[in-house]
Amino acid sequence: MVGNVIVGQSGGPTSVINSSLVGVFKTAKDRGAKKIYGMLHGIKGLLDDQYVDLCEKIRTDIDIDLLKRTPSSYLGSCRYKLPEIEGNEATYQKIFAKLEFLDVKYFFYIGGNDSMDTIKKLSDYGTMVNSDIHFMGVPKTIDNDLAVTDHTPGFGSAAKYIAATMKEIIRDGLVYDYPTITIVEIMGRNAGWLTAASALAKGEDCEGVDMIYLPEKVFDIDKFMEHVRKVSVAGRSVVIAISEGIKVADGRYVFELSDHVEFVDAFGHKQLAGSAKFLANKIGAELGIKTRAIELSTMQRCAAHMTSRTDITEAFNVGGAAVKAAFEGETGRVVVLKRISEDPYMCITETHDVHDIANVEKKVPLEWITDDDYVTEELVHYIRPLIQAELSPIMVDGLPHHLNVNF
Amino acid sequence: MVGNVIVGQSGGPTSVINSSLVGVFKTAKDRGAKKIYGMLHGIKGLLDDQYVDLCEKIRTDIDIDLLKRTPSSYLGSCRYKLPEIEGNEATYQKIFAKLEFLDVKYFFYIGGNDSMDTIKKLSDYGTMVNSDIHFMGVPKTIDNDLAVTDHTPGFGSAAKYIAATMKEIIRDGLVYDYPTITIVEIMGRNAGWLTAASALAKGEDCEGVDMIYLPEKVFDIDKFMEHVRKVSVAGRSVVIAISEGIKVADGRYVFELSDHVEFVDAFGHKQLAGSAKFLANKIGAELGIKTRAIELSTMQRCAAHMTSRTDITEAFNVGGAAVKAAFEGETGRVVVLKRISEDPYMCITETHDVHDIANVEKKVPLEWITDDDYVTEELVHYIRPLIQAELSPIMVDGLPHHLNVNF
Numbered sequence: 141m142v143g144n145v146i147v148g149q150s151g152g153p154t155s156v157i158n159s160s161l162v163g164v165f166k167t168a169k170d171r172g173a174k175k176i177y178g179m180l181h182g183i184k185g186l187l188d189d190q191y192v193d194l195c196e197k198i199r200t201d202i203d204i205d206l207l208k209r210t211p212s213s214y215l216g217s218c219r220y221k222l223p224e225i226e227g228n229e230a231t232y233q234k235i236f237a238k239l240e241f242l243d244v245k246y247f248f249y250i251g252g253n254d255s256m257d258t259i260k261k262l263s264d265y266g267t268m269v270n271s272d273i274h275f276m277g278v279p280k281t282i283d284n285d286l287a288v289t290d291h292t293p294g295f296g297s298a299a300k301y302i303a304a305t306m307k308e309i310i311r312d313g314l315v316y317d318y319p320t321i322t323i324v325e326i327m328g329r330n331a332g333w334l335t336a337a338s339a340l341a342k343g344e345d346c347e348g349v350d351m352i353y354l355p356e357k358v359f360d361i362d363k364f365m366e367h368v369r370k371v372s373v374a375g376r377s378v379v380i381a382i383s384e385g386i387k388v389a390d391g392r393y394v395f396e397l398s399d400h401v402e403f404v405d406a407f408g409h410k411q412l413a414g415s416a417k418f419l420a421n422k423i424g425a426e427l428g429i430k431t432r433a434i435e436l437s438t439m440q441r442c443a444a445h446m447t448s449r450t451d452i453t454e455a456f457n458v459g460g461a462a463v464k465a466a467f468e469g470e471t472g473r474v475v476v477l478k479r480i481s482e483d484p485y486m487c488i489t490e491t492h493d494v495h496d497i498a499n500v501e502k503k504v505p506l507e508w509i510t511d512d513d514y515v516t517e518e519l520v521h522y523i524r525p526l527i528q529a530e531l532s533p534i535m536v537d538g539l540p541h542h543l544n545v546n547f
Numbered sequence: 548m549v550g551n552v553i554v555g556q557s558g559g560p561t562s563v564i565n566s567s568l569v570g571v572f573k574t575a576k577d578r579g580a581k582k583i584y585g586m587l588h589g590i591k592g593l594l595d596d597q598y599v600d601l602c603e604k605i606r607t608d609i610d611i612d613l614l615k616r617t618p619s620s621y622l623g624s625c626r627y628k629l630p631e632i633e634g635n636e637a638t639y640q641k642i643f644a645k646l647e648f649l650d651v652k653y654f655f656y657i658g659g660n661d662s663m664d665t666i667k668k669l670s671d672y673g674t675m676v677n678s679d680i681h682f683m684g685v686p687k688t689i690d691n692d693l694a695v696t697d698h699t700p701g702f703g704s705a706a707k708y709i710a711a712t713m714k715e716i717i718r719d720g721l722v723y724d725y726p727t728i729t730i731v732e733i734m735g736r737n738a739g740w741l742t743a744a745s746a747l748a749k750g751e752d753c754e755g756v757d758m759i760y761l762p763e764k765v766f767d768i769d770k771f772m773e774h775v776r777k778v779s780v781a782g783r784s785v786v787i788a789i790s791e792g793i794k795v796a797d798g799r800y801v802f803e804l805s806d807h808v809e810f811v812d813a814f815g816h817k818q819l820a821g822s823a824k825f826l827a828n829k830i831g832a833e834l835g836i837k838t839r840a841i842e843l844s845t846m847q848r849c850a851a852h853m854t855s856r857t858d859i860t861e862a863f864n865v866g867g868a869a870v871k872a873a874f875e876g877e878t879g880r881v882v883v884l885k886r887i888s889e890d891p892y893m894c895i896t897e898t899h900d901v902h903d904i905a906n907v908e909k910k911v912p913l914e915w916i917t918d919d920d921y922v923t924e925e926l927v928h929y930i931r932p933l934i935q936a937e938l939s940p941i942m943v944d945g946l947p948h949h950l951n952v953n954f
Binding site: 217432542544 | 588841
């Protein structure tokens, strides 16, 4: 009989973060864990004694299948970062006391590179005090910006949603017999993986987006306007994908260029429009073309009605692999995905030292971004396998059903 | 052998407008039409001699099934309104000459109440000049604002997408342990049907949206702020659905209240933010709560990856019924849907005089809007059957496939 398990979710939600939770839960249960606790709102919840017995919440096989299809963090999330160990030992003593009170021997944290910092610090402290608690990181982020791992669970489904939605937006733009320009703003402050996924829209049945701008490359607004002018001269509709994080040469975000937007709130704060809106206004004003700005907003991270089966399965697998590794004695490590074959695509799980992963951001390689404002075939080839296949939603009364959050 | 057929699409696209096109095409073909032409960009295209032979474009059964799943108007669209007949006989003579040149005896126009104006004027002129051409309207609009018909094809799929997306947005808002407010802006300048569909999110697995505001009722901004303050005191996340068309007592749209937004473009035009953005800024400024504005934008009208099978089938049926009626001699009429049973839901097609339908807007009855900023069970009961069942996309390489526009 192995010890007790606790699992938490942290950072921004994804469509498949709960599949990883199921992976941890089911594998721990199958391998004989006594109790499986869920922290509510991550490590912050644990500090506030907010946790649940997951066996009381996930009771049936249908619960498990619903949870796999339920978007956003089932256990809630937090953006809380643990302080440095040195000088803050009291915080760590408090956490470890709570874990010991619950007789927890295995601690799993599902999150991105910020969340892996939590695993790093807890396992470092555990080593310092000779604790027998095992700390494992389970990767998750739509941003795909985690180091070492081939890609992160959550990215494939977001990429699939973005590519499918782009195809629909491109179609929508085609209907009128005058040119229109649509600028779609996609998540990613520092890494352009999600925006790059818009390139997958192109195919036999779709001409694809016309221009793609990632934050990895300085955004040249004059060159952009010139490119827009050129393509719009052809008289057809144009769709442009931009990352929310694109910046001009002096380091300002594009939305920070909008000096003209002067909504001043009651506290005197200047409210700025998004980058897509700013560029749409600029095109409308300077080129006189009908332009629309679309922000995919939170939909791109929680569109569980449109997930990649590959992603859902891998999300489950990294959870399960974390449990297996921890039960076999590993600690201070993160489960990573390793692509062992390109064609056919095959990925296995491994574990890797959390110190190489925490707080590191993996960006799109510059050689995958082309000078004509697009991305290379290599990039498309890298992403394409990750959006393959579907996990049909369980439809009830016309809508996708989710597992109820009953706490 | 019957005569030739021409069909066009007009107004804003929907997810299922091509299912109506297929309904016209397939029924006309099955009933022996010699030629089936498609106008490109509606009546405007016909005037410019832009049309195609649809038998050359829709060749196989798989083409038909792809087209049913292809969003946005396959034939393109226009917003062109025919001039009054009196004083503009030349325009009508030109159109009728073109139809006679193509030996067209049956004219079908798929569109909303503006497009039905085209059918009205053409059939009126046809009567005046004793033409033997039959003009039939095929209803389409996500806005559901067409008179006489129980509902319009296109609405059910948009409603399904909105309700499903709302469930996901509500989930996304729940993750943090502090209150957030999300305001979602939904299409509908004058009729609130689409925004009302957000009420369908509520169910066993979802607490639903908290407040719903339709354009049918004057928007009281002070009452709104007070309501937001009250619900946010409870400390939980709040999701609010607003129609883009909500107006305050003096008749201004809510987005027109943003006097502070002063982006002035090169032509001196003031650019205004949307109503959701304006309200989000106001809440953030006055109540100090983290607030996000989301615009569902064009996604709500072209999300063919998430359609209602009921809607797709009815869209096909109204196209087919128009052909049947025209071939049997009707003209100047529109196919309408009649709900003949509530439970189980059953709908049949009938035809109705276009003069009662063109240019008329059907709004949400005021008695279906409650004083506590929500909608009644009757309204939910009216919409619910329209979102039932699915037509799975044909997935190719991870994405929904569409019929190529090859003209």
